[in-house]
Amino acid sequence: MDTVVVLFDRDLRVHDHPALAAACEEARQVVPLFVVDPAMPEGPRRGFLAECLADLRGSLRERGGELAIRRGDPVAEAMRLAGELSAQAVFTGLDVGSPARRRQRRLARECANARMEFRGFPGVTIVPPGALRPSGGGDHYRVFTPYWRAWSRHRRRQVLKAPGMVVVPGGLDPGPLPVPGHRPHELFRGGETVGRRRARQWLRHCVADYADGHDDLAGNRTSKLSPYLRFGCVSPLELESLAEDGDAFVRQLCWRDFFHQVTEAFPRIDRDDYRPRGHDWHDDRDAAQAWKEGMTGIPIVDAGVRQLLAEGWMHNRARMIVASFLVKRLRVDWRIGAEFFSERLLDGDVANNHGNWQWVAGTGNDTRPNRTVNHLRQARRFDPDGEYVRRYVPELAAVPPNAVHEPWRSPVGVGGYPAPLVTTD
Structure with a gap:
């Protein structure tokens, strides 16, 4: 082949990239492409993405290549660029979420209509x-x-090496990198x-x-x-x-x-119960909002949410505690929590985020759907000195270590920290 367009999505790397490696091996010219979604909201994730794209462009340029950046619909922009360059094929990595699968099917159809080869590769x-x-x-x-x-x-x-050289067509317009309004937390540079x-x-x-x-x-x-x-x-x-x-x-x-x-x-995992069990969810918007703000009055829960708000990431054990509290104690629909995580987490994707939320809610793959996480026992076991809570809930700095997980029992004032939303264990 003479020219192949490689459409990047959740594969922003040059090492072990099956689509890029195949294109470099089979085609004389390779055009790496990323299409920015204009509807992506401002925030740390957009900033993280911008840093990923800048790094990817740099890596491709080191190999003689380029990263073309376009804005709009990925299928339309990929086909437009392929047509401008008289490309013979479009290669891309395969993903499993509903939007990704719809995009892949559309791209395959458009390539077939244009008598262009479409090929999807593993790697996610x-x-x-x-x-x-x-x-x-x-x-x-x-x-x-x-x-x-x-x-x-x-x-x-086989794990694939990064290509030694990427040859792009002369005169390719690279397009500007996105400029983030918010940079990610210093712990997570993209x-x-x-x-x-x-x-x-x-x-x-x-x-x-x-x-x-x-x-x-x-x-x-x-x-x-x-x-x-x-x-x-x-x-x-x-x-x-x-x-x-x-x-x-x-x-x-x-x-x-x-x-x-x-x-x-089960591509509807982000909206439908994987295993419907007749849950009667409470429409308690005030409780859900307090949970989203880290103001439930339960220190270990609030610490986890505030870590998320501050860093765009939450400790894996805290995710389980925070999620279980929302669905098992407040009886709020898991979809509300999953959507909040999806908006805030740098690592939020459909499969892992919604799969784990359904697991915790008892509507997913847990073989013990009635499992309930005792937040107080979890706090005592995995944050015995209250160090994690103190880090993210500064109102409790004056509470003695043996009472930090139950500040309502402490004779020391708690600086405006709220009373618990629910009766504690």
Whole structure:
């Protein structure tokens, strides 16, 4: 082939990028393209994306290439650019969310109408979502443990090197990079360069301790790689291949794959109950708003929400506590919480965010749908000295350590901190 357009989406990297690697191998000229959605709201995620695109453009330029930036509808812009350059094909990475699948189907149809080749490639997950099927029948695994066994045995594709050279057509208009109104928190600067550096350091020094330390709320013992996985700045397959002595971490990567295969089979996961159980949700807007502001009067819950508001990220254990409190104690519809997380989390994607929310709510893949997380016991176990709470709820700084999780019992004033929304355990 002479020219191929490579449409980037959730794969903002040059290392282990199957679509880019195939295009560079098969075509004389390759045109990497990213289409910015004008409707994407301002905020840290837009800032993170802008940094990812700047880094990606730099990496491509180092290899003689370029990243074309356009704005609008991805299918229309990809076809327009392909037509301008008389391209023979459009390559892209495959994703599982409803909007992504609709976009992929449209792009395939438009390419067929234009007598252009369309090709989709894996890369968002380690094992492609549709690659594993239960031996007893069914189009996907509904329970994690048998999926984990099958996933662990499945043969992996080869981790691909970054292309040595990317040749673009002469005169290509690169288009301007998006200018973010808000930069992400300093803990999470965007781009493959930052993501790969963080991954190497964490895998070298911390992964062996992950099993014992990943639930420590106050500690810095999780990888914080989830935003880089969400935007494809790092390859999950490459992470797995490098995670020596990291079985517990690899298991979390498998959970990520698990929810992607569930979402491929059930693309309405972001709006419909995966397993309807007749929940009677409460329409309590005041309680939901207090939860969103980190003002429920439950310190461990409020600390988690305030971490999210401040950093665009929340500790994995805090996510479970915060979500369970909303759906099991306040009885608020899981969709309200999932949408709030989706708007605020740098790593929010449909499969993992909504899959986990449904798991907590008892409408998803949990084999124990009535499971309830006791927020007070969780706080005492995973934040025994109240360090995490104190970090994000400064009103409780004067409360003694043995009372920080129950400030309403302390004789010390709590500086305007609210009374609990619900009776505590």
